[in-house]
Amino acid sequence: MNEKTDKTSKHLNRYRELGLTIAYYRKLRGMTQLQLAETVNLSRTHISTLEAPNMPTSLSLEKLFDIADALNVPVKNLFDFRE
Numbered sequence: 001m002n003e004k005t006d007k008t009s010k011h012l013n014r015y016r017e018l019g020l021t022i023a024y025y026r027k028l029r030g031m032t033q034l035q036l037a038e039t040v041n042l043s044r045t046h047i048s049t050l051e052a053p054n055m056p057t058s059l060s061l062e063k064l065f066d067i068a069d070a071l072n073v074p075v076k077n078l079f080d081f082r083e
Contacts (some may be wrong), residue, residue, distance in 0.1 A: 014058035017081040
């Protein structure tokens with residue numbers, strides 16, 4: 001395994017939980033993936049991949065902050081993973 005794969009594997013559950021939490025707040029706000037994507041200037045496919053539990057995808061802090069703002073939630077709430 002290369003270094004990048006090792007890091008992705010190490011944080012797989014965190015990526016999964018973050019994506020599921022973003023999906024939770026997006027649906028709570030009544031937004032589609034396309035609406036969120038357009039608001040934060042990402043593709044709908046990227047949002048879909050972020051939310052997919054088996055597709056770990058990295059995200060810049062800037063975009064994470066943009067997503068939190070678009071969903072009107074504090075960034076820390078996106079890391080309040082439910083057990």
